[in-house]
Structures are given as C-alpha cells and as structure tokens.
Amino acid sequence: xxxxxxIQQTVRDVKDFPKEGIVFKDISTLLLNADLCNEIxxxxxxxxxxxxxxxxxxxxxxxxxxxxxxxxxxxIPFIMIRKKGKLPYNKVSYAYNLEYGSAEIEMHSDAIKPxxxxxxxxxxxxxxxxxxxxxxxxxxxxxxxxxxxxLVELSFLNGAKALAPxxxxxxxxxxx
Numbered sequence: 001x002x003x004x005x006x007i008q009q010t011v012r013d014v015k016d017f018p019k020e021g022i023v024f025k026d027i028s029t030l031l032l033n034a035d036l037c038n039e040i041x042x043x044x045x046x047x048x049x050x051x052x053x054x055x056x057x058x059x060x061x062x063x064x065x066x067x068x069x070x071x072x073x074x075x076i077p078f079i080m081i082r083k084k085g086k087l088p089y090n091k092v093s094y095a096y097n098l099e100y101g102s103a104e105i106e107m108h109s110d111a112i113k114p115x116x117x118x119x120x121x122x123x124x125x126x127x128x129x130x131x132x133x134x135x136x137x138x139x140x141x142x143x144x145x146x147x148x149x150x151l152v153e154l155s156f157l158n159g160a161k162a163l164a165p166x167x168x169x170x171x172x173x174x175x176x
Contacts, residue, residue: 003043006036007174011152025152025176027062027123040066040173044149045073047171053146054116055079057107057138059130060086062123066151070121079111079118081134092140096133105130107137114142125150125172128162135166152176 010033014024030036044066057079058067064080071078084093084104095104112118120134125148135145147169153159155175163170 003039004174007040007151010036011174025124025154027065027151030151031065037066037069040151041069041073043173044070048074048119048149051119051146052117053119054143055112055118057081057111057118057120057134059105059120059122059134063121065123067121070149077111079107081105081107081120081137092137094133094136094140096129096136098129103130103133105133105137107134107141109141112138112141112143116143117146118143119146119149121149123151125153125159125163125170126157128157128159131159132162132166135163139166147171 010029012026012029014026016022017024053076055077056067056071058064060082068078082105084106087106087108090109091106092109093104093106095102118138120131122131125131131148138145145166147167148163150172153172153175160170
C-alpha cells in the first residue's frame with residue numbers, strides 16, 4: 001500500500017469540530033503508529049535531502065511533530081514558530097487574520113541568518129494564513145522560503161494560492 005493510502009486510512013475525521021459544519025482532519029491517530037510515522041519521516045527526508053536547506057521551520061504545535069524529526073533526519077536546525085508570548089528570547093512577530101479572529105506568531109530573531117533557505121512545515125494546509133505568516137517571519141529575518149511542506153492539504157480551501165507569493169514549491173502527502 002502506498003504511503004498516501006496509509007495516511008488517508010489513518011487520519012480520523014471529526015465532525016463538527018471546532019464548530020458545527022467543520023470536518024476536522026485529526027492526525028493524532030498517525031502518532032499512534034510509530035512505523036507509519038517513521039515511514040513519513042524517511043519519505044520527507046528523501047524528498048528534501050538535496051534541497052540545500054539551512055533549516056526547517058515548524059508552526060506550533062502540530063508542525064513540531066514531524067518538522068523536528070525531519071530536521072534531525074536532514075541534519076539541519078529546527079526553528080520553532082510559536083504563538084505570541086511563548087518564546088523567552090529576542091523575537092520577531094507577525095500578526096495576521098484567521099477565519100475566526102486574529103493571531104500573532106513569533107520566532108527567535110537569531111534562529112536564521114540572512115540568505116538561509118528555510119522549509120516551512122505544518123501538519124495541515126487549510127486557508128494558508130498561518131503558513132503565510134510564518135513566511136513573513138522568515139522574510140523579516142532575511143531568509144528565503146525554500147518551500148512549504150504539509151502532511152494534509154484541504155485543497156478546496158485554496159491555501160496554496162495564498163502561499164504562491166512566497167514560494168512555488170508546495171507539497172503535501174494527502175489532499176482532500
């Protein structure tokens with residue numbers, strides 16, 4: 001069975017979460033299968049091994065789950081992009097609008113160097129707001145967005161369109 005099929009069979013749909021009418025794609029079921037998680041990391045590492053990356057930026061919190069092991073597999077730094085107020089050192093921040101309000105994310109200002117090529121990783125691409133905000137943080141520090149990587153993409157929400165100005169390289173293991 002292909003990796004895509006394994007993921008599709010494992011991701012759980014949760015109806016009416018976080019609000020009525022939404023079908024939430026729950027990846028927590030993937031985390032219960034260590035062999036599948038390892039297969040995902042090996043696949044992602046092979047895909048990005050020759051991309052000349054200087055870091056993987058993971059978006060809090062589910063972007064940490066596969067972003068950190070991917071960075072370790074590639075032997076490159078992992079950059080945490082967190083909600084406002086969660087990082088202890090000098091940071092850059094970016095405020096953005098969500099479907100249901102607004103948010104602000106931060107990154108340590110010394111996490112990347114000017115010119116670094118950074119892959120942004122998260123578990124799911126919906127409208128692209130969080131990933132676009134992460135790209136803005138990378139740009140604020142002088143880095144380049146080398147691409148975006150997601151486990152799941154809700155393609156009907158057109159998030160890829162919101163990310164196109166930052167990088168033409170976008171990949172997801174599963175699309176709905």
